[in-house]
Amino acid sequence: MVKALILCSVSLSLLLLFQLFSICGNAKNTKLVPALYIFGDSTVDAGNNNNLSTTARAISLPYGIDFNHTATGRFTNGLTVPDYFARFLGLPFAPPYMNLSELERRTTTTGLNFASASSGILPETGSFTGSPLTLDNQTDLFKITAKTLDVQNIKVHLAKSIFFISIGSNDYIMNYRNIASKMNKLFSPDYFAKFLTEELVKRLKKLYLIGARKFVVTGLGPVGCIPAIAKSTPHEGDCAESFNQALLSYNKELFMKLSKLQSQLYGSFFVHTDTFKFLHELKENKEKYGITDTQNACWDGKHDPCAVVVLTSHQYALP
Numbered sequence: 025m026v027k028a029l030i031l032c033s034v035s036l037s038l039l040l041l042f043q044l045f046s047i048c049g050n051a052k053n054t055k056l057v058p059a060l061y062i063f064g065d066s067t068v069d070a071g072n073n074n075n076l077s078t079t080a081r082a083i084s085l086p087y088g089i090d091f092n093h094t095a096t097g098r099f100t101n102g103l104t105v106p107d108y109f110a111r112f113l114g115l116p117f118a119p120p121y122m123n124l125s126e127l128e129r130r131t132t133t134t135g136l137n138f139a140s141a142s143s144g145i146l147p148e149t150g151s152f153t154g155s156p157l158t159l160d161n162q163t164d165l166f167k168i169t170a171k172t173l174d175v176q177n178i179k180v181h182l183a184k185s186i187f188f189i190s191i192g193s194n195d196y197i198m199n200y201r202n203i204a205s206k207m208n209k210l211f212s213p214d215y216f217a218k219f220l221t222e223e224l225v226k227r228l229k230k231l232y233l234i235g236a237r238k239f240v241v242t243g244l245g246p247v248g249c250i251p252a253i254a255k256s257t258p259h260e261g262d263c264a265e266s267f268n269q270a271l272l273s274y275n276k277e278l279f280m281k282l283s284k285l286q287s288q289l290y291g292s293f294f295v296h297t298d299t300f301k302f303l304h305e306l307k308e309n310k311e312k313y314g315i316t317d318t319q320n321a322c323w324d325g326k327h328d329p330c331a332v333v334v335l336t337s338h339q340y341a342l343p
Contacts, residue, residue, distance in 0.1 A: 055114045058181050059135035061236070062106045062118050063162045064190035065150075066141030070104065071097025073141045075122040078154030080142035099141060106188050109240075110135070113186070121165055122157075130172045135185070138162035144195035145224045152198065159191060163230050170234055182235030183291070189228070190242040195220055196271065197247060217273035221281050228285065238293050241282060243275040245299040249307060251321040262307075262319055268300075275300055 062068050066080065073081050074097040081097065082088075088095040090102035097120065098104055107117050118135035119128075129136065140157035142150040150156040157165070175181040200207045200216055211219060228239065247253055248267030257264035275298070282294045307318045 055134070057113055057115070057184055057186050057238075058175075059133060059185040060106060060110050060113060060115055060118050060188060061135050061166065061185060062137040062139050062188045062190075063159065063166075063231075064139040064188075064242075065143050065192075065194050066099040066139075067193070067242075068104050068106050068137070068139040068188065068190045069097060069099060069120075069141040070107075070117065070137045070139070071120040072122040072137065072139060073097060073156060074120075076140065076154070076156055078140075078142060078150070078156045080150070080153040080156060082141070105190070105242075106137070109186070109188065121169070129169055131174050133173060133175050133181070136166070136169065138165055139190070142194055142198065143191065144199060145192055145220055145227070146195050146199060149195050149199045159224075159227050163227055163234075166231070167234050179235055183237045185236070186238050186240060187231055187236045188240045189224075192220065192224065192244050192274065193247050196244070196267070196274075197253065200270075201253075201267070213270035214273050217270065217277045220274060221277040224278070225281050225285055229289070232289050232292060237291050239282075240295045240297065241278070242297045243278055243299045244271045245303040246307070247271055249303075249318070251319060254319070271300065 062070075066073075066082075069082075074083060082095055082099045083097065084095050085093070086101060088098060088101065091098065091100075098107075103111075110117050115134045118137040119132060120137050121129065124132065124136075138157065140150070140162065142153040143156045143158055143162075144150055145159055147158045147160055150158065170178060170182065173181070199205050200211075202208075207216060224241075228241070231239075246263060246268045248257070248264035248271070249262065253267060254262065254264050257267060279296050282296050286292050286294045306313055306315060310316070310318055
């Protein structure tokens with residue numbers, strides 16, 4: 025029997041997809057999959073860092089102003105991408121692992137969020153902010169949880185669930201870009217992209233061995249366009265394009281490695297989201313999407329939040 029290999033590169037505008045979700049939603053509110061498990065950094069952290077010894081926390085307004093006007097620990101004014109996915113899949117929002125008791129972790133069978141702001145693929149990446157959950161920590165906690173999860177058939181449960189992984193930007197922002205880091209001295213941008221994607225593949229294989237089969241893995245966006253990066257990096261134009269080029273190398277490597285990985289891991293299915301293309305589309309056609317400013321941060325951490333939508337990796341500030 026020949027196994028069909030399918031690797032989806034999602035370049036469809038996630039903005040339009042989310043609009044479709046909000047208009048149509050999951051009409052019957054039925055569970056399309058058993059659970060959604062989330063791993064990564066502040067792009068998907070739903071509050072784990074509130075309970076960790078780290079300075080990377082979204083614990084005050086305007087974070088959450090469009091989410092019951094409460095700062096939940098999400099690094100955004102409202103919902104994260106996995107929140108929209110959960111809604112569409114007919115699932116409740118995956119609660120932060122660190123917010124739950126042992127009993128709650130065992131009995132929450134619709135998904136958990138292990139993501140931790142400032143973390144990276146490399147264990148040392150988030151260390152300067154304190155002690156966030158590294159990606160290794162996150163996968164280890166998931167392995168422990170999977171052994172005690174209150175489901176009838178854990179193998180079937182995990183095989184049908186979706187594993188959402190959004191991580192890697194901090195490895196460039198906080199690690200490779202850091203002048204004190206040994207990484208930029210040891211590796212060229214292209215070699216670092218190969219090294220970093222190989223490290224991510226190792227972690228994806230760990231999740232596979234635990235029982236994961238269906239993966240959504242996000243590519244990196246144009247971090248060189250984040251106001252904090254663009255304004256601190258010498259360059260011409262709106263963005264630090266040399267920085268963006270390094271990320272494009274990573275995205276290219278990631279797509280190729282995920283394609284190879286799917287051919288190696290029996291029964292696996294990988295979706296690669298082209299975040300870079302999506303955000304570049306928003307930036308280049310901002311009027312079309314109702315965006316008025318793509319060069320300045322919407323909130324500087326001191327003054328009142330502005331009313332415009334600003335294109336950044338995080339809606340308000342970069343931890």
